[in-house]
Amino acid sequence: MTKKNIAKSLKENIEIFQKTLDYVSDLRIRILKIGSKPYIDGAILYIDGIADTEKIQEYLVVPLLSLNSANDDEAFIDEIAYRHIKTADVDVVESFQPLIDGVLLGKAVILLDHNTKGIVTETAQWKERIVAEAVNERAYRGPLIGCTEKLKTNLNLIRSLVKTPKLCIRSMKVGILSKTDVSIVYIRDIATEKNVTEVMNRIQRINVKYLLEARIIEDYIEGKRKTFFPLSLSTERPDSIGAALYDGRIAILVDGTPEAILVPTVFWQFFQFPDDYYGKFGRFITRPLRFLCFLTTIYLPGLYTAIMRFHKDVLPANDLKSSLLAHTLIPIWAEVLILLILLHIINDASFRLPKSTVFSLSILGTIIVGDAALSSKFVHPLSLFIVGVCFITGYPLVNRGFLSAVIALRFLLFFIGGFLGLSCLGIVSLLLIIYAASLKSLGVPYLAPLIPFHPNEWKDTFYRGNLDDITNSPHTFPSKENKE
Template structure:
């Protein structure tokens, strides 16, 4: 048989090993341990594994030692049921399944004269320890965050949700290199239409390999929108709460956060602090909503006042800051320059060593900013306004809303500069209409406001009584 046509194991041990070595391009980390096992005759056998991702001690104690003690066996099934001490063991014939298994840290057992093999799970992946989330921290509550290992993330979630109703559906995405993906939901709580749509969209993904969760997000979002319709969370407690609300979580191996659908606009203003503390149940969400509004229209209002409505402020203030401004560039260019400066600071903070973040921030915010004001490149008021806008933007960045704010604040800046207050009002109305047309897995993005659902308002703008929230079931309106 031509090697290019081979799809299943052959009875020849030598040919099977030769095929696997070729498929791994004679990689030096593919280890082959030859041995013999006793049947009615002594048969040659081999144990194959990838060094570095398998536990060699487990292989020695639970695979090699039992095989060497075999006196007689009737079949491959007999070896599995009577001799091997590994919990996760399967019989295989497909070479594609074998190649995938070896790449995932499993150990392959082949015996000459049999066209069947055994895959035993002996994986020993190196992983980062479970630590506190970086972007969704809280003053009170859980300090555990997800890491890059899917099994660890499921383990942490099961520790929080200790119920048989927590259901895990494992899928693999990728035609050449398969990546493990898990769909997680609570049986009896989940919205079935959301669950079915999630399954459908993930199974329809056709990619060669999957390295980033963004591929899954694109599939779940469906139609491209300005606003995010998939919520991302580094926190197991936030994910568990979403499951109890009837939503669906998706984990991707190698990604240290969960994807949660549906993601409604209001979900981006809910934070764990509100459920772990007595204070803040009435004001925190209004503050974040105000911060979001502030972050998208403040710059537009500022240029509107400068160009069209200087009479809104006291004459002394207008004369000092607007009429006698002696900067070298117009206000619109000033704002763009300062926006780019702050964005560069954010990018630099993410790319450089943590030990130098404070130094870079000081250089950017104090030295560059102050020097630009002194050199009359920008006005001091412009620096203050953009700084406030930046802080408001950061306060609502958790979950994925940050990107849409960057685009919206520029749009409103242009509208305010060219059309003034009327342009801002028209732009805001059009934005609300656009948001009302968005769907997240078939659920209206502005629910429970549009369409209005009085029962769901108990956890909308204010956090209601926790006992009532826990005992009530969430419902989601769907597109007709």
């Protein structure tokens, strides 16, 4: 129905409009008599609540009622649009589809009797969260603001940081039933044109009814090859987005999502945080410590279970050994598994419960349940300590979409070590490295610049080098033809 052209009858057009929107109660229709004798019937259509009625009154109603003459020529509606309407954005269309889309976006539509054209004007007034401090990526120094759910606000924040005429923004709409605005942002001559084209092609292939969150975009950008390693990086900080653009990466922003997706992404970028560039402290030790935390959180449960089950001979032959091997009510592997699941549930619940109850949950889960489990000899004290250290060392890596990989690797290596021993744990570790080296993000090897070997890029990988060297040197991604 919405693909048909606008009819000459104003009454018929209004009826089509109402029927297409299923006679919604918040559709407002302002009937006008435009011009003096002879006059023409007209109507302004908009949705109450998302359109700014003050703009409609000042920029549409007043100018239209001020017209002294009117006629039913096709050119008359063009004259109204380009000489009398005072809004910044005005379009003249001939079919219903842009009229319906415009009203759903908060715009106002003007229709005239005996005229087969319509006017779409910008009058949207969406409610949005104010620009506030980044919630999930806090830094002790540097900019504090984070992205919001409004795409235009986020693009404004990016433009305030990346002040160059080479900043390019390509806009698209995704969705069949409901169309969502998506913007691809990059810097011309820095980002690879092949990567930009590939990103746009993958987004254009998205065929979904609606898009409420950016996860679908990530799935298409990462390609058909599914993996628990994230091949794109998410950030809510405009300064991180700006730095990524200067590095030659591409940012994808979705209306309604307070984060940006950055591609191409390599493994080591999940250990880089804004604090590294805003302070002098820890430039050589912070990232190695984060990588050590990563190895600890994924390997510690598996190593502990493997030693306690299959390699008890490595334990010291004294009273400590007998203490470590003290019997509990359940097997050692079951202890660790139950503690991993329990703490994972507590972590998951802490993100969903009201803030006022999170502290109570922490006390109940970590102290009362833990103390009861130890007193009843349900679990060994060392098992509780091992799992606690495992979770603590995982907290520095929870942001930017890397948590899913940490959890998957933690459970995988636990089952391998707990049921097959250290030898199989070493073999699986080697296979994981080979597997990660085979992954590509938009044609860029996932373990670059280590595999393939590019030591000239190490200055911002394993440690934070001199800022002038990082800023001025070109970042070259070892990209090959995309075989995904």
